[in-house]
Amino acid sequence: MRLTTKGRFAVTAMIDVAMHGEHGPVTLSAVSERQKISLSYLEQLFGKLRRHGLVDSVRGPGGGYNLARGAETVSVADVILAVDEPIDATQCGGLENCLDDHRCMTHELWSGLNAHIFTYLRSVTLAELVRQQESRARGETVVMRDHRPPSPRSTEPVTA
Amino acid sequence: MRLTTKGRFAVTAMIDVAMHGEHGPVTLSAVSERQKISLSYLEQLFGKLRRHGLVDSVRGPGGGYNLARGAETVSVADVILAVDEPIDATQCGGLENCLDDHRCMTHELWSGLNAHIFTYLRSVTLAELVRQQESRARGETVVMRDHRPPSPRSTEPVTA
DNA sequence: ATATAGTTGACTAAATCATTCGGGAATAGT
């Protein structure tokens, strides 16, 4: 489970499609203009999204892309996994052949954190992000649900 | 808020320090051997971790690194932000100068998802990951707390 | 027919990742 600008571009684009898809397919040129993402890059991303069954394509004039499933059933994790195929970074190739003294702690740590983040991103749906976005467009203050208060103290800057 | 192997190396290494730091400073060579991360790479990462006040260093024989704060007060977000300084990927440079028609939706979407993920990673502490790791070492089954059930359905593979 | 729009593949500059190397500076033990 990686999380880079690439995956975010894909999520952004998917939200755009979800928000503008009510009156027929959404063209990539429209997404490109609204989200300021290069058309060819979008083509690459939507190629993967389509092959993973997240969007349906309609060719020809009036064509474009539609969500293949309801926005409620598409998670951020789905989108990211589609465009950003995960890598195995555990040296031991996922196998348990690395049990020198305490059974490859690296492997355990990785999969542990992976599972945490994956579980979380899997729980965030496109529909949720769309709702949040529509609220903001109406000038409302978006209240983020806290998932596990209280947060630990920190002296770090809060810019993410 | 990026999330790459680099940040994960840093988190892994920090957990290692947290788990082995009870009897004095932990050397990077030890971390390197246990976690199979190159020593020089660790030096780069710990340089940043130190400059961000997450670890203290002790030079000379018997030296090494200690956590600068308690593991309960260090979040995954802290560690990742330290080694992986965040980029601004909103075209408009964070300013609101991009209000052509609907005030730079890209900007809103980005910061929205950023905030979601950041809020989550900020709520996961090193101490928590250490506890999970120690449980696994004892052969226990780690039960992951669900943060927002129910998860959306998905036809995607679940390998992360 | 023609214009629209998806589909595919090759290619590229720039950035990032992960590592290696070489040399320093501080300190504990002798």
Next chain:
DNA sequence: ACTATTCCCGAATGATTTAGTCAACTATAT
């Protein structure tokens, strides 16, 4: 003082990823 240990720093490097361009193609609505 000497030496081994360990942190500290910067430069260089190959591999990969990012983000984008270009070109040719197929399907389809008018």
